[in-house]
Amino acid sequence: MTSQHETNEAPFRHRFVVNDPRIAYLDGNSLGRLPQATKDRIQQVVSQEWGEDLIGSWNRSWLPIAKRIGDKIASLIGASPGEVMVCDSTSINLYKAAWALLQRRGNRKTIVTDAANFPTDLYILDGLRQQLGSDLRLEPLVLDQSDHSQVNRALADAINDDTALVCLSHVNYKTGYAFDLPGVTELAHGKEAPILWDLSHSVGAIPLDLGNAQVDAAVGCTYKYLNGGPGAPAFIMIRGDLIRELSNPIPGWFGAANPFQFGAIYEPASGIERFAIGTPPILSLAAIEPGVDLTCEAGMMMLRQRGWGLMQQFFQLYDERLQSLGFRLETPRHQDSAGSHVSLSHKDAWQITQDLIHTYRVVPDFRGPDIIRFGITPLYTLASEVEQAAFAMEASVTQGTFRSHPKQARGVT
Numbered sequence: 001m002t003s004q005h006e007t008n009e010a011p012f013r014h015r016f017v018v019n020d021p022r023i024a025y026l027d028g029n030s031l032g033r034l035p036q037a038t039k040d041r042i043q044q045v046v047s048q049e050w051g052e053d054l055i056g057s058w059n060r061s062w063l064p065i066a067k068r069i070g071d072k073i074a075s076l077i078g079a080s081p082g083e084v085m086v087c088d089s090t091s092i093n094l095y096k097a098a099w100a101l102l103q104r105r106g107n108r109k110t111i112v113t114d115a116a117n118f119p120t121d122l123y124i125l126d127g128l129r130q131q132l133g134s135d136l137r138l139e140p141l142v143l144d145q146s147d148h149s150q151v152n153r154a155l156a157d158a159i160n161d162d163t164a165l166v167c168l169s170h171v172n173y174k175t176g177y178a179f180d181l182p183g184v185t186e187l188a189h190g191k192e193a194p195i196l197w198d199l200s201h202s203v204g205a206i207p208l209d210l211g212n213a214q215v216d217a218a219v220g221c222t223y224k225y226l227n228g229g230p231g232a233p234a235f236i237m238i239r240g241d242l243i244r245e246l247s248n249p250i251p252g253w254f255g256a257a258n259p260f261q262f263g264a265i266y267e268p269a270s271g272i273e274r275f276a277i278g279t280p281p282i283l284s285l286a287a288i289e290p291g292v293d294l295t296c297e298a299g300m301m302m303l304r305q306r307g308w309g310l311m312q313q314f315f316q317l318y319d320e321r322l323q324s325l326g327f328r329l330e331t332p333r334h335q336d337s338a339g340s341h342v343s344l345s346h347k348d349a350w351q352i353t354q355d356l357i358h359t360y361r362v363v364p365d366f367r368g369p370d371i372i373r374f375g376i377t378p379l380y381t382l383a384s385e386v387e388q389a390a391f392a393m394e395a396s397v398t399q400g401t402f403r404s405h406p407k408q409a410r411g412v413t
């Protein structure tokens with residue numbers, strides 16, 4: 001186990017903006033901190049590239065950004081250069097990738113997913129079911145997400161010759177359960193079904209090897225562990241040998257082979273660019289790169305090792321101080337089956353969350369009806385922040401300070 005001394009020295013923390021060190025910010029799994037270098041990069045894009053160079057910046061610096069960052073993200077997830085690009089939102093990329101894979105479904109009729117998947121994933125899959133034809137069925141499985149053997153068994157029962165697509169989030173946004181990505185991918189491929197992973201809660205937090213697992217497609221957010229900024233564009237990954245076989249349901253000009261020839265007939269780009277749609281949002285796109293660069297510099301192995309040390313510290317504090325106070329640990333304790341956030345349920349979770357923020361300077365988030373989520377962002381989370389969170393929960397409940405907050409959940413956390 002990594003010692004507290006080690007985990008209290010986050011070697012990359014000084015590369016981020018930390019205005020008030022008294023605040024324990026444990027919400028980097030929702031919105032990552034601002035990298036120092038992003039301020040300079042944005043300043044450069046706005047003042048120089050936009051302000052002075054204007055349209056010339058497209059050729060000089062803007063056009064290659066989406067693929068360049070895509071290649072860097074590819075290195076973080078074990079994909080190859082040319083398999084990833086940054087564009088649109090995770091929701092839109094999920095739609096494009098799922099639609100593309102479903103075009104090849106033949107007579108297969110079932111989309112297998114997790115009933116506890118993130119809502120946008122469920123909505124999009126159900127939307128596709130409605131749009132693509134009455135023959136399709138969505139099968140959201142209710143899985144006991146505590147260990148791989150149970151989950152894999154349930155998936156092995158559900159995936160069969162009728163499966164048109166398996167679509168799962170690698171790490172569950174609520175519980176923090178991490179699916180056995182290589183094992184489940186193999187299960188799907190064993191039945192010749194394609195698999196699409198949503199990596200929003202794992203990219204930048206845990207090492208991934210999509211290439212080795214032969215994953216067909218993946219999508220994910222850049223504003224969480226990659227620290228790309230609020231609403232930053234997402235990424236899409238398509239396995240190299242599939243790119244030319246799959247098409248984009250929204251054939252926009254930026255996905256065309258030669259956008260600046262302005263041809264009347266759409267001809268898709270031969271590479272991953274075919275999954276682009278329209279003009280990339282350069283300011284948001286440029287803001288992603290410094291966070292991705294920091295993650296590449298740190299390396300996923302080091303980050304996971306540090307992050308897991310902090311997770312273990314949290315589990316231990318839960319055992320010693322919180323378990324007896326009505327908190328329940330929802331996150332698996334095994335490294336193979338946990339992402340990088342700790343979720344505790346409590347019947348007064350909303351009020352405790354408010355109390356942590358307003359009384360104890362601890363920022364987690366709340367996921368209804370009863371979960372408090374603590375993101376461990378290995379680039380900058382400190383052991384002292386984990387301790388502050390656990391002590392604050394203990395104090396909030398034993399001293400009853402949470403009761404001063406309204407019971408009704410409101411707004412974003």
Ligand SMILES: Cc1ncc(COP(=O)(O)O)c(C=O)c1O
Binds near residue numbers: 118121198
């Ligand atoms: C698993 C997962 N997928 C997708 C999203 C969000 O997608 P988008 O960026 O399109 O809002 C989230 C947001 O938290 C998420 O947790």
